[in-house]
Amino acid sequence: MTTPVKPLMAAAPASEHAVHFQEGVYRPSLSLPAEAPAPALRVTRSGVVERAARTTARANSGVRPSEASELPSLLDQVHAVIALEGQPVLRNLLITQCYYELSAELVKLLGGRNAHWCSFATWASKTAGRFIRNEEVPALLRQLIVSDEDEREAISQRAGLTRGRGQGDPERERAPRISGIDLLTPWWGHGLGLLEVPERILRELSSDIAIGNLKVFEELGPLFVRMIQVYRECPQPGDAELAVLLDGLQTGPSPEGGQGLLRSAVVHYHEAMLTEDHDRKAELILLANARVGLHEQVRLQPYIARALNAPVRCLLDSIGLRGRRLPEALETMVLDQVEKVQSVWRLLATKEMMTMRLPDEILELGHDLPAPPGLPLHCAELATIEDRELYELLSEYDAHDQTTSGCGAEDWASLRERMSYILELFRSRQSCSRLLERPFSLEQHADIVAWRVPMPVHGEL
Numbered sequence: 001m002t003t004p005v006k007p008l009m010a011a012a013p014a015s016e017h018a019v020h021f022q023e024g025v026y027r028p029s030l031s032l033p034a035e036a037p038a039p040a041l042r043v044t045r046s047g048v049v050e051r052a053a054r055t056t057a058r059a060n061s062g063v064r065p066s067e068a069s070e071l072p073s074l075l076d077q078v079h080a081v082i083a084l085e086g087q088p089v090l091r092n093l094l095i096t097q098c099y100y101e102l103s104a105e106l107v108k109l110l111g112g113r114n115a116h117w118c119s120f121a122t123w124a125s126k127t128a129g130r131f132i133r134n135e136e137v138p139a140l141l142r143q144l145i146v147s148d149e150d151e152r153e154a155i156s157q158r159a160g161l162t163r164g165r166g167q168g169d170p171e172r173e174r175a176p177r178i179s180g181i182d183l184l185t186p187w188w189g190h191g192l193g194l195l196e197v198p199e200r201i202l203r204e205l206s207s208d209i210a211i212g213n214l215k216v217f218e219e220l221g222p223l224f225v226r227m228i229q230v231y232r233e234c235p236q237p238g239d240a241e242l243a244v245l246l247d248g249l250q251t252g253p254s255p256e257g258g259q260g261l262l263r264s265a266v267v268h269y270h271e272a273m274l275t276e277d278h279d280r281k282a283e284l285i286l287l288a289n290a291r292v293g294l295h296e297q298v299r300l301q302p303y304i305a306r307a308l309n310a311p312v313r314c315l316l317d318s319i320g321l322r323g324r325r326l327p328e329a330l331e332t333m334v335l336d337q338v339e340k341v342q343s344v345w346r347l348l349a350t351k352e353m354m355t356m357r358l359p360d361e362i363l364e365l366g367h368d369l370p371a372p373p374g375l376p377l378h379c380a381e382l383a384t385i386e387d388r389e390l391y392e393l394l395s396e397y398d399a400h401d402q403t404t405s406g407c408g409a410e411d412w413a414s415l416r417e418r419m420s421y422i423l424e425l426f427r428s429r430q431s432c433s434r435l436l437e438r439p440f441s442l443e444q445h446a447d448i449v450a451w452r453v454p455m456p457v458h459g460e461l
Contacts, residue, residue, distance in 0.1 A: 074229060078221040088210035092132045093448045093461070095217045096125040096439050102224045107436060109231045110273050114285045115435040117265075117292040118224055120426065125217075126439045127357050129461060131209045131307075134202045201314045205307050212303035216296050223248070223262065231273065242270045254298040261298075265291035282381035282430065287390040289426045297418055305413045354412050356425075359434040365412065369404040369424045372432050377404065379431035399423035 081094045103118040110116065226248065230241050245266050252258020268288035272281045354365040360373050371377040385391045385400060394400035397420040399407065407424045409417040429435060440448060444461065447454040454461065 074225045075222060078217075078225050082214070082218050082221065088206070089129070089133050090448075090451065090453050092125065092129045092210060092213055093440075093453065094451070095213060095221075096122060096129060097445070097448050098217070098221060099125055100439050102221070102228065103436065105228045106224065109228065110269065110281075110285060112278060112281050112285075113431055113433065114272075114282055115430050115432065116269070116285055117220075117289045117296075119435045120289070120293075120429070121216075121220075121296075122439050123358050123435065124356060125213060126461075127355065128209050128213050130357075132206050132213070133461070134206055201310050204310045204314060208303045208307040208310070212300045215303070216299055219299065220262075220292070220296070223266075227266070227269065237270065237273065242267065245270070254295045259295070261291045261295035265289075265295070279381045279386070282379070283385065283387040283390050286382060286427060286430055287387060287393065289430070290390070290393055290423055293422050293426065294419060297415055297422065301415055304418075308413045354409065358429070358432075359437050363425070365409050365421055367408040369407055369421065369428060372429055375432065377402070377428050382427055382430060394423055394427070397423050399427060404428065 078098060081098055084091045099118050099122040103122055106116055106118055227245055230244055231237055234241050246263055249259040249263045252260055254261050265288040268284045272284035275281050356363045391400055399420060404424045407421050409421050411417055441459055443458040444454040
């Protein structure tokens with residue numbers, strides 16, 4: 001990051017304030033009025049209720065999620081968050097809170113002091129929320145595209161364009177409105193609209209990240225809920241319970257729509273739950289986390305790539321540069337602005353998109369990963385890797401040795417570079433207890449579980 005680090009919000013330890021799903025953290029209503037029988041919800045093989053069925057169920061209920069009189073099942077609560085439409089900011093907050101609740105449950109069930117994938121997903125989702133809410137970025141993008149007043153005036157004079165409108169003057173009333181550097185030209189019959197480009201970039205960026213945030217939760221949230229349900233009912237699960245979890249997952253590689261990596265991860269979580277060997281448990285959980293993480297990043301690839309390409313794409317689309325010849329008076333200026341967007345956007349991506357905010361640190365993903373604050377790089381259980389499958393996976397992404405040198409990503413759109421950093425992150429922070437803390441203050445938590453976006457007075461989200 002290139003800006004001063006802001007103080008992080010104090011978070012209450014999970015052990016002190018953990019409130020679990022069955023205790024009513026969420027109260028979404030999926031029940032229907034008595035006179036209207038509930039429609040049968042169609043479920044995909046991955047356990048996700050089809051969107052049309054979820055939307056119909058919520059629409060017919062006539063009850064806001066926070067007004068339900070009966071607590072729904074774990075699966076219903078997750079599906080209610082998935083079904084929320086038209087409120088990406090609130091949905092992201094609910095997804096983040098959901099991941100925290102799932103994390104608290106799974107840590108208890110798996111045993112030990114190991115963070116698992118949902119623990120990391122809590123803070124990744126919270127970081128994504130900053131982009132979904134468009135925090136801090138618009139001013140920088142606008143400054144990037146809109147130069148100082150002298151340059152704007154010179155550009156307008158070179159283009160021979162009229163600035164502003166004058167009230168009461170018919171000629172000036174009919175003149176084109178130019179806001180800052182809203183350049184109009186008869187060659188296209190519409191404005192270049194450069195001042196609006198930052199807002200468009202932010203809209204597309206927010207949308208891409210919100211969709212990615214939802215897509216991952218839509219697939220993995222129900223899976224972890226089912227795992228919790230199965231293991232709650234059977235503290236000593238066997239092959240039958242494992243088969244129940246695997247039955248909802250498709251075979252095949254993730255790039256082809258399969259869920260083979262998730263099937264492998266479920267097996268490793270299952271084995272970790274049964275073993276009493278602390279070293280073995282830690283390695284199995286890391287292996288499971290890695291499998292889920294790789295599957296997640298494959299799913300996110302198109303959204304990450306699109307988000308990173310948003311600035312130039314939006315600018316070129318806005319000015320009609322593709323397939324058109326610019327007027328000579330504007331060509332140099334516009335191409336200069338495009339280059340400026342490309343150059344500064346990389347800095348912006350490093351500052352915001354390529355960071356992850358944890359309870360006690362802000363990680364810059366374009367730099368090598370430091371050791372956790374006050375701790376060695378790796379906990380004792382993961383200082384050396386004995387499991388051959390885990391070692392081979394870590395080696396594939398250069399995360400197998402005793403250093404994180406070289407793990408900083410240069411291009412976050414590269415799946416390999418992302419995974420190299422993510423695996424180092426998983427290994428080095430798996431035993432960090434602060435990852436299990438609440439992602440929101442108690443005041444923010446109260447608003448979020450009531451399906452409200454917290455007020456600014458309650459602190460920075």
